[in-house]
Amino acid sequence: MNTSNKRSALSLTLTKGIGNSPIPWLIPLSLILLFVFLFPVFEIIRYSFTDASFLETDYSYTISSFVRLFTLPGFYQMLIVTLIFVTASVFFQMFFGFLIALLIDKGQKLNLKGTVMVRTAVLTAWAIPGVVIGIIWRIMYTETPSGILNYLISFVGVDIVPFLSDPYMALFAVTLANIWRGTAFSMILLYAGIQTLPKDVMEAAKIDGASAIQRLLKVMLPMLAPIILINLIIISIDTFNTFDMVMALTGGGPGQSTEVIALSIYNSIFREFNLGHGAATAVVLLTINVGMTIVYLRVLGKRGAA
């Protein structure tokens, strides 16, 4: 083989090597992830170890933001409020989402008219921006006889319900609005899952004499488990990150009774200009979200392996 042929062969090998390698395809994505995801995350973690404020250019590195966060009044209440908000939202979003998905599926099997309309109507709630949902529910919850819900409640002889001014009722009101908002997403995901279930298995269960409840609990739910798990994790993280709707609905009040972690971050940074404190709170939220993701990967990974 002469020199020229050797060079051609080497060049061909290199081209083939690069062509077959995933690296060129991954470089643009990696760069984008680096700048729009990793860099901001790094910056938030860095700022959490500072006393930075938007009002001053100078700052120093310290752990005082974390010490302050964990020792000041309100932090543990915020965690409890967030936990209640997320747990109730996730459970009922999944419950109602599954119920509506089942109803639509049944409706389609029975060739009932209007199933598409129901699906679209439910999806509308999901498409409306959070701030608008907050305002809509604020109008609904108005605590005067002219408030929509209080007006309806008055027909059953109940006095005005303090939806937004009582700390416990306000948390209930915010959670209810969030359930209404997020049910559609669960419905879409679970409806898609139900469509993929093998019909022969369901029919076999029916022929074997399994009741509707047994078919639901022993056949359908186990087969839907991966979808339910994905849904669970996505809506959990989404609910942890919710702040726009809460801000428009209650602003976190009365007091701090509806101040979830994400809203607290916004308030610290944009209302009090306390970047260090806000970043420290954001790191707490990030840790929770990362924890949720690890759980998701482990549990789903095991199921996939099984």
Place this chain on the structure above:
Amino acid sequence: MKKLAKTITALSGSAILLGACGNAEQAEEESFELNWSTTPSYSTQNPTESQANYIADKVSEFEEDYPQVELNTDLQSTDIDESMTRLLEQANTDRAPDVAAIDGYFFPRFMDYLQPLDDLFDEYEIDIDDYLPFVQDVLTGDDGQIYGLYMNTDTRVLFYDTDVVEEPPTTWDEAIATSLEIQEEGYNGLIFPGGRGEGTAVTTLWPLFWAQEGELVDEDGNPTFGEGDNYDKMLNVLQAVNEAVESGATPQRVSSYGGENDLNEEIAGGDTAMFLGGNWQVSFLRETLGDDFDSWAVAPLPQLEEGQFATSAGGWAWGIFAEEEEKQEAAFDLINRLFVGEEGMTEWTNVHGGLPSRTSIYEAEDLEAGEFSDTFREYLEDANVRPASQHYNEISNQMQIAVSEVISGGKSPEEALDDAWAVVNEGE
């Protein structure tokens, strides 16, 4: 001779060409961009047609008079805290616009980045003493120079229906007693912003605190509202609000009203006869209540003790960041003709409402003064503004939390104040 003529012609041609090039270069040198950072309300994007048209016309006039200026409009967020944070960050990093709208109580925090405007005030014959006293304090730096142009202002008062409340209460105790009386006639009690929002601070909390000569911060801007005499004065405020709610004079639902406008829906219902609000609500009341509003009047905010007086004033100012003289002049002229000059402030008040911050404008022939305008002006003479301390926002936020917790029954006044002080003071 022919040769001489040719030479002269050639030289003349060259001179004309050189001159033309020179003019072109000069024109190019003179043209510049002017970056105007404004709120949607103070731009052609204003949702009210008459106000948008007013601004569009004035901007067109400006562009005709300043053909060399390319005006770039940058709209700020409608979230004031967010937009001011961004502007401050821009100023911190030398990326500030040439001229920007700045919320009045934020203004002193921008002074280090703003250009003094004394010469332009003289050139445009604007006398700083013509401004209301609190505005002069806001605009004047520690060095005695003027750093901004103030637009219209606003203030807080007690609104009451004279058909229901014959004499306005002057003290908080009287307000509670009157409120309980009118509830027996089927009216709502005294309402005011008591939730999480700046309206709660400036309309409900601070006037009661300032009237006792309480100080939120010391001379260096450090928080003082939770120590010494100031602690007692702030506690008095929270206890007064608590008493109003516990006695039934004020409904608990005010803990969900963070701004003055949050009261509007309840007022529109027609059962409200007394509330603490802002002067700008007059137009809403007139529009909503129609002729029924004829019997309404305004009075100073009720205070803890007889003879005390305090109210808050707000409004926006304009600051010029540009260092170039031609930019400063163009920016000043733009703001002057739009909002600040005699003609600008008069016309803007006519289309926008609000209260002029220059006293001479109240006497202007063309001013279509709104209802109670003279009374508002009288109150503005002694109005207070929020401190320019960098801790102010945190103080305000924590006290909003405190008062709404007291109203909703979550904490006692003492617990709420202690917690607010702990959060603010711990950050030192």
